[in-house]
Amino acid sequence: MPIKLKGEVNPDLNNERKKCSFNVEEMARWYHGGEKKLAEKRQRETLFLDDPDLQDDIPTSYMSHKEIYEYGVGKACKIFTKIRALQEEGKGGVDNFMAILGGMLGSGVLKEGNPMAVHFVMFLPTILGQGTTEQQVEWLGRAWSMNILGTYAQTELGHGTFIRGLETTATYDPKTEEFILNSPTITSYKWWPGGLGHTSNYAIVVAQLYTKGQCHGIHPFIVQLRDEETWAPIKGKSVEIGEIGPKLGMKGVNNGFLGFDNVRIPRKNMLMKNAKVLEDGTYIKAPSSVLTYGTMMFVRVVIIRDMANYLSKAVTIATRYSAVRRQSPIDPAKPEVQVIDHVTQQYKVFPNIAKVIIFQLTADYIWNLYNQVTSELDKGQLERLPELHAISCCLKAVITQDASNGVEQLRMACGGHGYMEASNLPNTYGMVTAACTYEGENTILLLQTARYLMKSWSQALVGDALVPTVEYLRDAIKKRSNKWDPSITGIIKALQLVAANKIRLAYEHVENRKKLGYSHEDATNLSSIELAQSADAHCRAFLVQSAYEMTRDLESTVSTSLATVLRQFIELYAVETCMKYIGDLFRFSGLTEDGVQELQQRLEDLLTKIRPNAVGFVDGFDIPDKILSSALGAYDGNVYERLFLEAKKSPLNQDPIPKAFELHMKPFMRSNL
Numbered sequence: 001m002p003i004k005l006k007g008e009v010n011p012d013l014n015n016e017r018k019k020c021s022f023n024v025e026e027m028a029r030w031y032h033g034g035e036k037k038l039a040e041k042r043q044r045e046t047l048f049l050d051d052p053d054l055q056d057d058i059p060t061s062y063m064s065h066k067e068i069y070e071y072g073v074g075k076a077c078k079i080f081t082k083i084r085a086l087q088e089e090g091k092g093g094v095d096n097f098m099a100i101l102g103g104m105l106g107s108g109v110l111k112e113g114n115p116m117a118v119h120f121v122m123f124l125p126t127i128l129g130q131g132t133t134e135q136q137v138e139w140l141g142r143a144w145s146m147n148i149l150g151t152y153a154q155t156e157l158g159h160g161t162f163i164r165g166l167e168t169t170a171t172y173d174p175k176t177e178e179f180i181l182n183s184p185t186i187t188s189y190k191w192w193p194g195g196l197g198h199t200s201n202y203a204i205v206v207a208q209l210y211t212k213g214q215c216h217g218i219h220p221f222i223v224q225l226r227d228e229e230t231w232a233p234i235k236g237k238s239v240e241i242g243e244i245g246p247k248l249g250m251k252g253v254n255n256g257f258l259g260f261d262n263v264r265i266p267r268k269n270m271l272m273k274n275a276k277v278l279e280d281g282t283y284i285k286a287p288s289s290v291l292t293y294g295t296m297m298f299v300r301v302v303i304i305r306d307m308a309n310y311l312s313k314a315v316t317i318a319t320r321y322s323a324v325r326r327q328s329p330i331d332p333a334k335p336e337v338q339v340i341d342h343v344t345q346q347y348k349v350f351p352n353i354a355k356v357i358i359f360q361l362t363a364d365y366i367w368n369l370y371n372q373v374t375s376e377l378d379k380g381q382l383e384r385l386p387e388l389h390a391i392s393c394c395l396k397a398v399i400t401q402d403a404s405n406g407v408e409q410l411r412m413a414c415g416g417h418g419y420m421e422a423s424n425l426p427n428t429y430g431m432v433t434a435a436c437t438y439e440g441e442n443t444i445l446l447l448q449t450a451r452y453l454m455k456s457w458s459q460a461l462v463g464d465a466l467v468p469t470v471e472y473l474r475d476a477i478k479k480r481s482n483k484w485d486p487s488i489t490g491i492i493k494a495l496q497l498v499a500a501n502k503i504r505l506a507y508e509h510v511e512n513r514k515k516l517g518y519s520h521e522d523a524t525n526l527s528s529i530e531l532a533q534s535a536d537a538h539c540r541a542f543l544v545q546s547a548y549e550m551t552r553d554l555e556s557t558v559s560t561s562l563a564t565v566l567r568q569f570i571e572l573y574a575v576e577t578c579m580k581y582i583g584d585l586f587r588f589s590g591l592t593e594d595g596v597q598e599l600q601q602r603l604e605d606l607l608t609k610i611r612p613n614a615v616g617f618v619d620g621f622d623i624p625d626k627i628l629s630s631a632l633g634a635y636d637g638n639v640y641e642r643l644f645l646e647a648k649k650s651p652l653n654q655d656p657i658p659k660a661f662e663l664h665m666k667p668f669m670r671s672n673l
């Protein structure tokens with residue numbers, strides 16, 4: 001019997017949708033920032049997803065490494081042609097870039113990643129954030145219109161985290177008013193930049209600046225890598241350039257390597273908004289050396305929404321599949337149930353739906369804070385930079401880790417079929433787990449936050465004023481334990497108390513070790529497990545608190561029916577966080593065994609309450625099938641038909657007798673007859 005799509009929605013999914021107690025369209029409006037934004041999103045998606053030129057004729061899974069790249073570049077050109085047209089019509093603005101570069105629309109049209117993404121995500125923002133007005137005039141026009149394509153070349157084969165240890169040099173020659181770039185060792189080769197391999201002809205290169213025989217630390221330079229006409233690497237052998245080879249995911253991103261042998265660039269190519277080198281080689285310091293790190297902060301901020309997007313896709317796939325898949329009766333006398341009725345399945349899936357909401361709210365919060373602080377920086381006010389750095393580092397670390405764990409958990413929640421590329425969960429995992437490493441490896445970022453928390457704790461000890469994100473430390477100094485209060489505000493206080501005590505202990509252990517004679521650095525390294533954990537606890541308290549505060553007036557903005565379900569998810573997030581940190585809550589918050597049992601009961605009650613709305617809720621994320629790209633997650637729930645149709649695409653299935661039979665199996669199988 002030939003397998004065809006039925007054209008009907010799976011009856012179990014139909015029933016789920018009938019059960020939903022709120023208006024899915026209202027949910028979509030709330031989630032996407034209002035009616036206008038939702039309409040724009042849908043128009044943009046239709047424009048890209050219905051374009052015959054942007055359809056996937058062959059799944060990329062069956063392509064070679066080279067084919068994936070060539071196909072990706074072709075598609076990227078078509079995508080940016082459309083984006084250009086939209087910009088020229090004055091439609092969309094930054095939202096177009098947010099959508100097309102990230103894990104929602106972007107991953108729908110270009111599953112393996114976009115080899116030109118770093119051009120927009122880092123090359124352009126670095127020129128904007130670190131170039132002088134003249135440099136912006138010189139570079140931005142051509143970069144915006146993509147007449148040149150750039151990347152961000154910071155990481156080297158030997159150094160990614162410790163960027164003060166980068167080895168690429170840029171030595172100023174006052175005679176010619178040029179910088180000379182060199183890669184003195186194998187470990188100094190740039191390694192990793194997205195699109196560097198074969199897709200960019202310019203790069204922001206981060207290198208150690210030498211002038212008048214003195215090193216002034218790392219600075220950004222615009223360097224031409226390839227001829228604009230011929231695309232040949234410039235000046236023969238003086239630039240050595242290529243791509244680094246296959247990776248776990250992001251297979252189409254063309255990450256590259258790059259080495260310099262006495263490559264000369266004009267003085268004006270050093271980005272000089274902050275630090276400067278004058279014609280005679282005189283060095284003028286920046287108001288703060290960390291301003292060079294600004295692009296990384298920008299990307300850490302945008303990654304938060306990207307993670308919400310990827311997780312929303314994975315959880316839509318897993319929720320719909322869990323409603324369609326029937327396996328094992330609960331009552332042996334009755335038929336097999338939808339797997340979503342097994343409570344352990346609910347526990348795997350629903351907390352991940354809750355995380356999408358929390359991450360989306362956090363993305364709004366951090367984006368607003370980022371814009372406020374950067375506009376202050378433009379006026380020379382640097383006071384709030386450390387707070388933004390501290391909170392963006394731990395949010396990036398915790399959210400990428402949770403999203404990555406979440407996608408993997410959801411893949412497993414789909415059983416064997418989740419392991420198929422046709423589910424789109426393996427590819428999604430490859431994209432998400434990369435974010436745990438890029439833009440600052442997660443442990444490192446937690447330690448950055450901890451560094452700030454240690455300072456904040458010492459300020460709290462002497463009664464200094466504290467910024468809002470750490471204000472809770474003041475109360476914790478007065479009160480080290482609490483009476484357990486199960487309300488949401490009580491949970492927030494308890495999580496803050498956990499964080500504050502972990503911060504206190506890490507601080508005390510560093511100080512004790514110093515008293516034993518260790519240097520500050522050694523004492524910090526010896527205490528670094530507790531330091532990283534204190535930053536994690538701080539972030540988790542922050543996530544619950546900010547979600548609670550950002551939805552305070554929910555009832556006045558959405559219908560009661562939607563508000564009720566949203567509150568259930570926020571409560572589920574808070575309760576699940578408590579269950580994960582139960583040991584810490586016992587230690588520091590006055591939680592008792594009775595309290596734990598109450599939390600367990602509450603968790604189970606919430607899963608039961610959410611159960612009838614789960615499918616409707618993920619429908620409210622409003623993700624088109626072409627973006628989900630999943631046989632398991634399509635809106636109509638025709639899972640088995642889609643899996644079959646995908647399997648039929650395998651090149652091995654195009655011929656009933658494989659070549660390997662005549663070539664290898666037949667001679668082998670008959671050789672011992």
Ligand SMILES: CCCCC/C=C\C/C=C\C/C=C\C/C=C\C/C=C\CC/C=C/C(=O)SCCNC(=O)CCNC(=O)[C@H](O)C(C)(C)COP(=O)(O)OP(=O)(O)OC[C@H]1O[C@@H](n2cnc3c(N)ncnc32)[C@H](O)[C@@H]1OP(=O)(O)O
Nearest residue numbers: 097098101102120124161163290293302306389438439440
């Ligand atoms: C213009 C058009 C725009 C259109 C585009 C719009 C939107 C895009 C939208 C969507 C896109 C969607 C998704 C994007 C997603 C994916 C992106 C795609 C691809 C990703 C490509 C990846 C790129 C990379 O990975 S680039 C390389 C990144 N590398 C790192 O992150 C290195 C990590 N290491 C460091 O950051 C540092 O070395 C360190 C660990 C912080 C240590 O630095 P060091 O100098 O040694 O510092 P310390 O001594 O520890 O600290 C000194 C002092 O500085 C403070 N500090 C450190 N960093 C910062 C900072 N960034 N800002 C402010 N302050 C900082 C630190 O706290 C300390 O302060 P103190 O002395 O007071 O304590």
Ligand SMILES: Cc1cc2nc3c(=O)[nH]c(=O)nc-3n(C[C@H](O)[C@H](O)[C@H](O)COP(=O)(O)OP(=O)(O)OC[C@H]3O[C@@H](n4cnc5c(N)ncnc54)[C@H](O)[C@@H]3O)c2cc1C
Nearest residue numbers: 152153154155159160161192193194434438439440441443
């Ligand atoms: C998909 C992808 C895309 C990327 N794109 C780009 C790009 O466009 N441009 C670019 O410049 N770079 C890019 N990178 C590089 C990326 O930024 C680095 O890989 C990242 O910053 C981590 O650095 P590392 O690889 O040197 O890890 P390492 O620092 O070598 O980390 C290895 C281990 O050492 C630990 N460690 C290191 N230092 C410390 C410390 N001080 N304390 C405690 N533990 C420590 C880490 O926690 C980790 O467990 C990309 C990477 C990936 C995976």
